[in-house]
Amino acid sequence: MSSIYIHIPFCKQACHYCNFHFSTSLKQKDELVEALFKELEMQYDYLGNDLVESIYFGGGTPSLLEAKTIAQFCQVIKEKYNLNQNAEITLEANPDDLTKDYLKALSETPVNRLSIGIQSFVEEDLKYMNRAHNAKEALDCLKDALTYGFENYSIDLIYGTPTMNDEQWCENLETVFELEVPHISCYALTVEPNTALHHFIKNKQTKAVEDEHCARQFEILVAKMDAAGYEQYEISNFCKDNAYSKHNSAYWKGITYLGIGPGAHSFNGESRQWNLAHNPRYIKSIEQGTVPFEIEYLSEADRYNEYIMTALRTKHGVELNRLIQFGYRIHDRFMDEAQVFFERGQMTQNGNQVMLTKSGMFLSDGIISDLFMD
Numbered sequence: 033m034s035s036i037y038i039h040i041p042f043c044k045q046a047c048h049y050c051n052f053h054f055s056t057s058l059k060q061k062d063e064l065v066e067a068l069f070k071e072l073e074m075q076y077d078y079l080g081n082d083l084v085e086s087i088y089f090g091g092g093t094p095s096l097l098e099a100k101t102i103a104q105f106c107q108v109i110k111e112k113y114n115l116n117q118n119a120e121i122t123l124e125a126n127p128d129d130l131t132k133d134y135l136k137a138l139s140e141t142p143v144n145r146l147s148i149g150i151q152s153f154v155e156e157d158l159k160y161m162n163r164a165h166n167a168k169e170a171l172d173c174l175k176d177a178l179t180y181g182f183e184n185y186s187i188d189l190i191y192g193t194p195t196m197n198d199e200q201w202c203e204n205l206e207t208v209f210e211l212e213v214p215h216i217s218c219y220a221l222t223v224e225p226n227t228a229l230h231h232f233i234k235n236k237q238t239k240a241v242e243d244e245h246c247a248r249q250f251e252i253l254v255a256k257m258d259a260a261g262y263e264q265y266e267i268s269n270f271c272k273d274n275a276y277s278k279h280n281s282a283y284w285k286g287i288t289y290l291g292i293g294p295g296a297h298s299f300n301g302e303s304r305q306w307n308l309a310h311n312p313r314y315i316k317s318i319e320q321g322t323v324p325f326e327i328e329y330l331s332e333a334d335r336y337n338e339y340i341m342t343a344l345r346t347k348h349g350v351e352l353n354r355l356i357q358f359g360y361r362i363h364d365r366f367m368d369e370a371q372v373f374f375e376r377g378q379m380t381q382n383g384n385q386v387m388l389t390k391s392g393m394f395l396s397d398g399i400i401s402d403l404f405m406d
């Protein structure tokens with residue numbers, strides 16, 4: 033089993049909090065798309081005949097590409113790779129791109145899932161983050177997506193912004209419940225170094241992000257999602273009626289994935305590699321017949337830490353028989369170190385699985401790093 037991720041490194045405008053790899057200049061868009069097609073052919077050996085269960089167009093803003101280009105990518109993958117005919121094919125899209133015409137065109141491609149960057153339905157909040165869409169576009173695109181048959185979709189929401197109080201956060205969630213959104217990813221606003229937000233806060237040009245405010249809104253999130261019947265299947269991900277993201281679940285299960293495009297990561301259990309995050313140099317290197325990447329071979333400690341970090345964030349938790357594959361010494365060490373969290377009611381065991389409890393989820397970062405191996 034495997035997955036393919038295609039990174040589209042362009043955005044209309046820069047959101048103030050974002051540290052992903054993208055460019056707001058679309059000048060090289062056509063050359064870059066050509067390079068992506070070429071890289072897809074060059075990287076065939078990374079997956080070989082592995083069955084591809086999901087394709088994810090991420091970014092950046094993949095919805096800046098024409099629907100016919102997305103369809104061509106799917107066709108090339110179908111021809112060159114061993115693509116499951118029922119594969120989940122997700123396109124990340126921004127509300128301002130999801131016009132009726134675009135949705136109609138997309139509905140005629142193999143894309144069968146949308147991940148929509150709503151972030152908030154509060155106007156002031158969207159302005160604070162410098163999103164390219166407004167609150168009305170956020171609402172309209174969700175209704176239109178359904179009209180064009182995209183029943184399988186996810187939305188992203190951000191909490192913890194200083195421009196959204198708890199009441200407005202509750203209203204955002206109520207809107208989601210009224211619309212019966214099947215899958216929701218919710219992230220705390222994080223102030224990353226070298227972002228516009230970091231710069232503005234440092235220079236006191238904008239309000240700072242408070243940890244307490246974020247923590248309280250996470251508590252509200254978990255309680256309201258639970259009351260509304262959503263399953264928290266990963267710390268930041270919620271769904272109804274088993275509308276799990278196959279692609280993200282594959283990441284959390286440590287399944288092999290191939291990343292195509294500048295800045296994209298690939299992983300095969302033994303090593304992790306990442307392409308050069310620079311559009312012109314990436315294009316040039318691909319034109320010259322070389323995929324520009326760096327590679328890190330994972331030590332036993334790296335692989336264990338990676339497994340603990342991803343598995344403990346999910347509702348399934350850590351599988352003890354998988355830990356035994358790292359050796360009994362590591363399995364026993366994990367159980368010893370976890371003891372204190374069992375006693376505090378922050379972790380629990382169900383047969384072969386050890387997972388965080390609800391109260392443990394609030395402290396997940398600290399618990400997971402305490403369980404890491406040096």
Ligand code: SF4
Binds near residue numbers: 042051052
């Ligand atoms: S649209 Fe997404 S990738 Fe682009 S700047 Fe905003 S958050 Fe970053």
